[in-house]
Amino acid sequence: MWLELRLQIDPRDSDLVADLLAQCCPRLAVEIDNGEEGQPRAFVKIYVPQEDLTALKRSLRLALRFVPLSCTPKWHRARRLREERWHKAWRRHFRPQLIGSVLVKPPWSKKKGQPGQVTLQIEPGMAFGTGTHPTTALCLHAVQKLIFPGARVLDVGTGTGILAIAAAKLGATYALALDIDAEAVKAALGNVEANGVADTVKVCHGTLTPNILQEGPFHLVIANLDRETIRRLGPLMTAALAPGGYLVVSGFLSETVAELTPLLATYGLRHHQDMMQDGWAAIVMVKDA
Incomplete structure (x- = not known):
């Protein structure tokens, strides 16, 4: 079972929190939702296995104490994540990309590799x-x-x-x-x-x-x-x-x-x-x- 963990932050802190999360949870899908321009809040969404939730929250709380944020982050209750919502989260971030001579693309992309390139079709699943x-x-x-x-x-x-x-x-x-x-x-x-x-x-x-x-x-x-x-x-x-x-x-x-x-x-x-x-x-x- 996967959960969506939501952390409410000031939009001015988005980049700082994103860098912190990249270090603390590199193997997890993370979204930064800044909302509409002018709104006083933004949300960080972290997709985490249920069994890892307690340890991850403890690590993030400790790490955030040493980051100079504009305001104190607010944790929201974790929500159970249906598999289709996981896929939607990845679709927003997973686009075709060329890494060396390897083209990595999701199944929903119609992009084709060029001569000399190796194409990988990768469905992330969970x-x-x-x-x-x-x-x-x-x-x-x-x-x-x-x-x-x-x-x-x-x-x-x-x-x-x-x-x-x-x-x-x-x-x-x-x-x-x-x-x-x-x-x-x-x-x-x-x-x-x-x-x-x-x-x-x-x-x-x-x-x-x-x-x-x-x-x-x-x-x-x-x-x-x-x-x-x-x-x-x-x-x-x-x-x-x-x-x-x-x-x-x-x-x-x-x-x-x-x-x-x-x-x-x-x-x-x-x-x-x-x-x-x-x-x-x-x-x-x-x-x-």
């Missing part, structure tokens, strides 16, 4: 990953640089399946896509079928475990997750890599790079590249042959 967030875009750029014909790919926290699907369309012969969220798995399965890569991409409900290593080794492992999950799964992701393979991690702000890179190096990986966009980061590590 999952994360449409390319609109910088971390997804950074991972897509990395996939385009690192993939090669015949590659085997592991996508941990696949969301909509966008990265695994991109890898398949760019030449991978096998991609294993994992997610602990049943709604994400549902969305990913639909997108895999819609993009014609069901023979290449395998979607599974669950996380990376030692048993999954039997599916490897993988030439490319991608994890667009939060920092703590990357830390916890780091040793297993390294073990899943073939010699000479690459690990791409994202889902964190740029200041985290200095902390996370040496940690990943302790697992036997060598730093290859940092990628930055709008304050967000991705780290590319390589497992020496």
Whole structure:
């Protein structure tokens, strides 16, 4: 069950609150409704899984205490969100976009890719990953640089399946896509079928475990997750890599790079590249042959 959490703010604070939310809840859909010009209030709408509501509100309340807002924000009662309202929220924000040579478009768009471009049709469902967030875009750029014909790919926290699907369309012969969220798995399965890569991409409900290593080794492992999950799964992701393979991690702000890179190096990986966009980061590590 998903909820719509509404926060009433002064319109002058919209940009500030939007930046704060991008850091606190990067994997959630967020809307800023400034209303009509001249109105004394605006609303922030956050779409959050019911089980995450209490922790998210606690984090946001604490973060807002240290932000110089024009007036004190007012929380409104969370409302249950029907699936069709989730889709409407995404439709307002999800438009076709070109990321490198990959065109990411929703099913309702009639835009066609140009020669030399790879087109991905992504229906978000109730999952994360449409390319609109910088971390997804950074991972897509990395996939385009690192993939090669015949590659085997592991996508941990696949969301909509966008990265695994991109890898398949760019030449991978096998991609294993994992997610602990049943709604994400549902969305990913639909997108895999819609993009014609069901023979290449395998979607599974669950996380990376030692048993999954039997599916490897993988030439490319991608994890667009939060920092703590990357830390916890780091040793297993390294073990899943073939010699000479690459690990791409994202889902964190740029200041985290200095902390996370040496940690990943302790697992036997060598730093290859940092990628930055709008304050967000991705780290590319390589497992020496």
